[in-house]
Amino acid sequence: MKPGLLNGWLAPAIIEHPLTDDLDKKVEPIAPSERAVRLSGQVLGHVPHGAAIGLRLIDVRKGMALVGVGYAPHLVGDPETQVISGGVITTLLDNASGIATMMSLDAPEAIATLDLRIDYMRAATPGRDLLARCRVTRRTRTIVFVSGVCFEDSEEDPVAMSVATFMRASNESRALKEPEGAADRFKAPF
Amino acid sequence: MSVDLKSEIAAARAAGDPSRLLSRLPYANFIGMIAQAHGDEVTFVLPFKPDLIGNPMLPALHGGVVGAFLEMSGxxxxxxxxxxxAWPKTIDIAIDFMRSGRPVDTYARAIIAKPGRRVANLRIEAWQDERRRPIAAAHGHFLMRGAD
Structure with a gap:
């Protein structure tokens, strides 16, 4: 299987899917935002496995990342139903959570995943692309807490939900120099 | 598509080769997982290859790949x-990342803590050079289908 899935931004299928925005119920076509296009190389361009499975950055805001993965036969996890692998959803949510974490920081910092918990609510629909929207719920001097949801059309009909924690400045002590009480609560609108 | 899973497992067991079952999972093949039975224990191997990298600066394996490796091993x-x-379905999985995965082969073994009729509880651990220094561990629940 050729790992060349990053060519072209989105599979046409995903562009044609309307996405119900969770904030105002507005239906809009999915196309990567300008900011996502601009930052994609920086946050996903150097992730070989992200490229291998075809992760695509669709939108980023402060403390938020929306990442997509196109359906592909080599990503199947259930041979009987052709449902995409839980492992791919793990990779998608892990990466999207990491990007949301990076997007919550004021300056680039190395981060390390401490843990990631995923609840699989239902099987993903065979043949459909998947999206993961991850949001930072709280950032402290040392830790960033992120929650995520994986879905096809609407966050209200999730395939999986995740919570993750990340350690900040995993390779230096800069984060520790921030004043006590510098914790940020990230609230909508993201 | 669905050959009788039970007889497929029986054949794999008779051949002493759990990799036959892995070969039914396209994503497991894609990341290059293999499985080896030694006595009553199955060891899973994730041979290193460059496209498993998540952070090329360290370099480190992609956390999602490590999580997927643990889940599919389980x-x-x-x-x-x-x-x-029938194939069990993952209900939930919680992964603890202890050390970054270096660009070398990774191994995993699963413990079936409770092989329930409807739900099984598993713990899975992954390591690299040293068995006693795990890089990640997971615990998860799997829904058993067709048990009734």
Whole structure:
């Protein structure tokens, strides 16, 4: 299987899917935002496995990342139903959570995943692309807490939900120099 | 598509080769997982290859790949052990990352903590050079289908 899935931004299928925005119920076509296009190389361009499975950055805001993965036969996890692998959803949510974490920081910092918990609510629909929207719920001097949801059309009909924690400045002590009480609560609108 | 899973497992067990079951999971093949039975234990191997990298600066394996490796190791260990009628489904999985995965081969073994009739509880651990220094561990629940 050729790992060349990053060519072209989105599979046409995903562009044609309307996405119900969770904030105002507005239906809009999915196309990567300008900011996502601009930052994609920086946050996903150097992730070989992200490229291998075809992760695509669709939108980023402060403390938020929306990442997509196109359906592909080599990503199947259930041979009987052709449902995409839980492992791919793990990779998608892990990466999207990491990007949301990076997007919550004021300056680039190395981060390390401490843990990631995923609840699989239902099987993903065979043949459909998947999206993961991850949001930072709280950032402290040392830790960033992120929650995520994986879905096809609407966050209200999730395939999986995740919570993750990340350690900040995993390779230096800069984060520790921030004043006590510098914790940020990230609230909508993201 | 669906050959009788039970007889497929029986054939794999008779051949002493759990990799036959892994070969039914396209994503497991894609990341290059293999499985080896030694006595009553199955060891899963994730041979290193460059496209498993998540952070090329360190370099480190992609956390999602490590999580997926743990999950699929658990799934195959479970069907190898429990011989269900249908593929179990992951209900939830919680992964602790202890050390960054270096660009070398990774191994995993699963413990079926409770092989329930409807739900199985598993713990899975992954390591690299040293068995006693795990890089990640997971615990998860899997829904057993066709058990009734």
């Amino acid at each position: 799934l195959i260990a479970l069907i190898w052990e429990a011989v269900p009628d």
